[in-house]
Amino acid sequence: MRRQESIFAGIDWVTVILYLILVLIGWVNIYAAVYNEEHQSILDTSQRYGKQLIWIGLSLFVAFIIMIIDGKFYSTFAIPIYVVLLLVLVVVLVTARDVSGARSWIDIGSFKLQPSEFAKSTTALALAYYLSTLNIRMEDLSTKLVAAIILIIPAALILLQNDTGSALVFGSFALVMYREGLSGNFLLFGLAMAVIFIFSLLFTPLIMLYILGTIGVLVFFFQRKKTWRLAFSIGAALIVLMGMVYSVDYVFNEVLEPHQQVRIDVLLGKKDDLKGAGYNVNQSKIAIGSGGFAGKGFLKGTQTKYDFVPEQTTDFIFCTVGEEWGFLGAFLVIALFSALILRIVFVSERQKSSFARIYGYCVASVLLFHFIINVGMTIGLMPVIGIPLPFFSYGGSSLLGFTILLFIFVKLDGYRLQQLR
Amino acid sequence: MAYQPKHTERMYVMMGIVILVAITFLGRLFYIQVIDESYRLSADNNVLRYQVEFPARGLIYDRNGELLVFNEAAYDLMVTPRQAINIDTAEMCQILGMSREVFIQKLDEARAYSSRKPTVFQKQISGVTYAKLQEKLYRMSGFFVQKRTLRKYPQPIAGHLLGYVGEANQSILEHNSYYKKGDYVGISGLEKSYEEELRGKKGVRVIMVDVFNREKGRYKEGKYDTVAVAGKTVTSTLDAELQAYGERLMKNKTGAIVAIEPATGEILALISAPTYDPNLLVGRVRSQNYSILLKDTLKPLFNRALMSEQNPPGSTFKVLNALIGQQVGVLNVNTQYRCPRGYVSGRFRMGCHDHRSPLNLRESIQHSCNAYYGNVFRNIIDHTGKPWEGYEIWRNHVLSFGLGIKFNTDLPMEYAGSVPTTKFYDKYYGEHRWKSLTIISMAIGQGELGTTPLQLANMTAAIANRGYYYPPHLVKAIDGEAISNRFTEKQMTTINREYFDPVVDGMAMVFQQGGTGYRSRLDSLEMCGKTGTAQNPHGEDHSIFICFAPKDNPQIALAVFVENGGGGSKYGAPIASLMVEKYLRDTISRVEFEKVILDADLITNPPKKKETH
Structure with a gap:
């Protein structure tokens, strides 16, 4: 029998304290965003900050439960947990009602949960379990295929729920696979695809042909050996790339929904639609930009308080930070997030078990993805993709999901030391 | 059973991405929050509304305290195009007596100026129209009536001297920041010479509104509010x-x-x-x-x-x-x-x-x-x-x-x-x-x-x-x-x-x-004078007389x-002597003499050219 205090014995307090600070700051900003004179009690559960307080309590309780469960549980039951959540996703897809276009909610009594928020943890567990199996090498094609399938199934189910943002999150696991030996060329290829995607949207296929053709000719002339073989390869690459350009055109025009097309157009600066799709981003930038260096002060933010910024407690919570606390506040929040992610990477690397390390990288990648997309979108660097800012955004499923994601890792890290004893 | 990690160095790539992202975000934030001032203005535009209070324009009296110019209330129908949605256009047109096309055209013009700021939709609507409108206005979101004043002249005299008041034109708007589109300004005469005294000082109430333009209170507890100051009374030298x-x-x-x-x-x-x-x-x-x-x-x-x-x-x-x-x-x-x-x-x-x-x-x-x-x-x-x-x-x-x-x-x-x-x-x-x-x-x-x-x-x-x-x-x-x-x-x-x-x-x-x-x-009066005749190559000479008494x-x-x-x-x-008598004696004793002058019509019966003195 272990003693009770051993639950906290190997805990990485740096991670836990960063988590607690972020949750606290997040709550303060939710309070500020919905603050009005009539409801001043922080426990008023008719208001979002009151509800969020309940979710915070619940999350801390769940974190505690995670910590007392045996560390071996997570690797042992990784696959069953993964499968169960996939089933839940299917059930949601079949039964859920439409909530503003998305069918991702499940009612449990008076609570509403969004299972996709938990799919990130379960998929991370499954991926970590699979990749840490003996004799699995990332370099093998079969490994890549299986890993891809593990990611694609939940992503596809979530995509079918019409929650594109949450589905895209699964792309972030590419970073995990890169750490485990996936060739860097895959990431570069992905990056190149993204660049070509953007350029294809900006220019017509004919101009793209000129651009790519010029690059090809330049590459050819800067090579020492100008062989027929080289010329042939470049020609082939050109044909493939042009095929891509046309397929991007096709995907953009035929596959993407009109509102998604507009969002991308706005981001690329092709459209300046301040009343429609550009409204959110413009108002968000105004709120943050008007904060100045030191901010307007707690509860003094006019843009967020008077509802100029839409979704200000959820996806656009960072606006309240930027407006009321200024550059200094935004600096602090960005520093805290970066510190947390770097800490997780650092802690992951000290793991003896590859399961814990891979899982740690999954946590870091998911947090990083959310951070980039969410903050990037509020300051106009990323398209408007509705995903929450971890620990900050209002919403029980999101807070609970990220807490579980993080605390399983905290538990795994603590378990490492327990094993040594 | 420990797995030998083969790609430990790749942690630096991961860490590098995190740091790169943080630096990019901070740079961008520094730019929009500290360097670029335009967002602050946009934020004020979103939230702040300046409600102008127009002061009463100063009155003008003659040297004996007789009123020459006063103000009369008038009503301008204003519109804030952004808020003018779901309007019963037909009813509005009926009250205002304008066609639907004109209504839409006017709304478009107002929108072209600014969709957020109130613009004059119909100037000086009549009292009857105002009464009819008042009952319906609460349903016409975006429309409101602004009280303005019009100049009135109890006697139809001294038009050249008193001058007139009109809307500030483009050149005035560009050169003097006091005036906003639709403001009145003295264009000529005393109204122009004494504009600064007569106009008084506009007051302003700065209020905050939410995204639906609902009033949310005064900005900084009214710190920037000012009270309208009525224009000064001008006493003219005129009799x-x-x-x-x-x-x-x-x-x-x-x-x-x-x-x-x-x-x-x-x-x-x-x-x-x-x-x-x-x-x-x-x-x-x-x-x-x-x-x-x-x-x-x-x-x-x-x-x-x-x-x-x-x-x-x-x-x-x-x-x-x-x-x-x-x-x-x-x-x-x-x-x-x-x-x-x-x-x-x-x-x-x-x-x-x-x-x-x-x-x-x-x-x-x-x-x-x-x-x-x-x-x-x-x-x-x-x-x-x-x-x-x-x-x-x-x-x-x-x-x-x-x-x-x-x-x-x-x-x-x-x-x-x-x-x-x-x-x-x-x-x-x-x-x-x-x-x-x-x-x-x-x-x-x-x-x-x-x-x-x-x-x-x-x-x-x-x-x-x-x-x-x-x-x-x-x-x-x-x-x-x-x-x-x-x-x-x-x-x-x-x-x-x-x-x-x-x-x-x-x-x-x-x-x-x-x-x-x-x-x-x-x-009864010793006057001093001198006749004059200005030779006029185009017709009959001009008759001149100077005189004092x-x-x-x-x-x-x-x-x-x-x-x-x-x-x-x-x-x-004769005219000079009648003026002197009027001013110094108040009554005209030479009735026949006066009648000749009053009846003389040099416009329809221009005199023929004669000798000059």
């Missing part, structure tokens, strides 16, 4: 009764009357005929009426009293030559000249009319003898031996009476007239290739001289004062406090006090038997100018 009488006398004539209180330079009446009712240039009818007045061939908008500068002063100018002659020492009270029915020098002859001869200085004014002043003027110009020097001395004396210059007081659009320089003659005749005889017509106030009726009235005031004047001006007091500025600074003429007496005596004799103004005499301690000095009125004694003198 409304005299002004009205002058306008009556000038009816159906073109010309001007300017009456000045010599002791102060205060303008008692300033009439330009034909005139117009200032009420015509108010509110919605203004632009329509304005273009009618603008097209009128008699040019009612042209203020002849201040702007008619081409006409020579005629014989009224002889009094000035009499003064200058004494000052330079070529003339004294006993100097006599013969008049062989004209001034003769060699083969040159300048005609005169029939009167006894020879005449002394006083009589020369009474009879307006051309020969006398031909001699005087030549002596003045030639007294140094060099005509150009003599001319320059003469010219400086003339300028000291306010001729050839602008007074630059509070009068609207005044012209300078002309007293030619030696340079002008040097250029015209060749340097020093001219002599006194060349420019002899100026001896009798003809030739290249140009004077405005205002300048003649001021010259008369300077003579009445025996040597000085105050710049003629239109405002006495602001908010009950007498003005004290350069208008109240005494301007000395260059003529010594003692030289005025014989000239004034001569001007008094004008109203005596044999004088050119005898017909217009007043038995009483002879001792003068109360009023005036100049009358009647276009195509013939000799000065014909219309100028």
Whole structure:
């Protein structure tokens, strides 16, 4: 029998304290965003900050439960947990009602949960379990295929729920696979695809042909050996790339929904639609930009308080930070997030078990993805993709999901030391 | 069983991405939060609304406390296009009496200016329309009624002087940040000269609104709010009764009357005929009426009293030559000249009319003898031996009476007239290739001289004062406090006090038997005057008369100018004498005499060309 205090014995307090600070700051900003004179009690559960307080309590309780469960549980039951959540996703897809276009909610009594928020943890567990199996090498094609399938199934189910943002999150696991030996060329290829995607949207296929053709000719002339073989390869690459350009055109025009097309157009600066799709981003930038260096002060933010910024407690919570606390506040929040992610990477690397390390990288990648997309979108660097800012955004499923994601890792890290004893 | 990690170094790639992202975000945040100021403005535009409170424009009174200009409430229908959604257009059009197309066009125009800021949708809606609208307005989101004031004139007089108020135009908006689109500003007359005093100060309430434009309270507890300050009351120097009488006398004539209180330079009446009712240039009818007045061939908008500068002063100018002659020492009270029915020098002859001869200085004014002043003027110009020097001395004396210059007081659009320089003659005749005889017509106030009726009235005031004047001006007091500025600074003429007496005596004799103004005499009052005739190459001569009264301690000095009125004694003198009687006696004793003038219609029956004096 272990003693009770051993639950906290190997805990990485740096991670836990960063988590607690972020949750606290997040709550303060939710309070500020919905603050009005009539409801001043922080426990008023008719208001979002009151509800969020309940979710915070619940999350801390769940974190505690995670910590007392045996560390071996997570690797042992990784696959069953993964499968169960996939089933839940299917059930949601079949039964859920439409909530503003998305069918991702499940009612449990008076609570509403969004299972996709938990799919990130379960998929991370499954991926970590699979990749840490003996004799699995990332370099093998079969490994890549299986890993891809593990990611694609939940992503596809979530995509079918019409929650594109949450589905895209699964792309972030590419970073995990890169750490485990996936060739860097895959990431570069992905990056190149993204660049070509953007350029294809900006220019017509004919101009793209000129651009790519010029690059090809330049590459050819800067090579020492100008062989027929080289010329042939470049020609082939050109044909493939042009095929891509046309397929991007096709995907953009035929596959993407009109509102998604507009969002991308706005981001690329092709459209300046301040009343429609550009409204959110413009108002968000105004709120943050008007904060100045030191901010307007707690509860003094006019843009967020008077509802100029839409979704200000959820996806656009960072606006309240930027407006009321200024550059200094935004600096602090960005520093805290970066510190947390770097800490997780650092802690992951000290793991003896590859399961814990891979899982740690999954946590870091998911947090990083959310951070980039969410903050990037509020300051106009990323398209408007509705995903929450971890620990900050209002919403029980999101807070609970990220807490579980993080605390399983905290538990795994603590378990490492327990094993040594 | 520990797995040997093979790619530990890749943790640095991961960490590098995190740090790169953090730096990118911080750079971007620094740019939009600290460097780029535009977001702060946009935020204010989102939240802050400036509700303007318009102060009441100041009232204008005449010198006796009679109201000349006051305000009347009017209502502008305003619209904030952004909020004007789900409007019952049909009902709105019905109330306003406009077609749907016009309604939509107006809304589009307002939107083109600004979709967030309120714009005038319909100016000065009637009281009836306002009453109908008021009941429905709560359902017409984005529309509201703003109370404005319109100027009203209890008497239809002094349109030229009072001026009018209109919406600030583009150029005013660009040059003066006080004015916003739709604000009213004084465009002409006193409304323009005293705009800053009359307009008062706009007040502003800064409020915060939410995204639905619902009021959310005052910005910073009203720290930036200001209270509207009503415009100041302006007391004009005008005598409304005299002004009205002058306008009556000038009816159906073109010309001007300017009456000045010599002791102060205060303008008692300033009439330009034909005139117009200032009420015509108010509110919605203004632009329509304005273009009618603008097209009128008699040019009612042209203020002849201040702007008619081409006409020579005629014989009224002889009094000035009499003064200058004494000052330079070529003339004294006993100097006599013969008049062989004209001034003769060699083969040159300048005609005169029939009167006894020879005449002394006083009589020369009474009879307006051309020969006398031909001699005087030549002596003045030639007294140094060099005509150009003599001319320059003469010219400086003339300028000291306010001729050839602008007074630059509070009068609207005044012209300078002309007293030619030696340079002008040097250029015209060749340097020093001219002599006194060349420019002899100026001896009798003809030739290249140009004077405005205002300048003649001021010259008369300077003579009445025996040597000085105050710049003629239109405002006495602001908010009950007498003005004290350069208008109240005494301007000395260059003529010594003692030289005025014989000239004034001569001007008094004008109203005596044999004088050119005898017909217009007043038995009960000693008046001083001088007739003048401005030669007019285009038609009948212009009738001019200058006059002041009483002879001792003068109360009023005036100049009358009647276009195509013939000799000065014909219309100028009677009108001047009636004005004096009106001002000093309040009732007109010479009813028949007055009737002739009131009935005279020089516009439909222009007189034929006759002899000149």
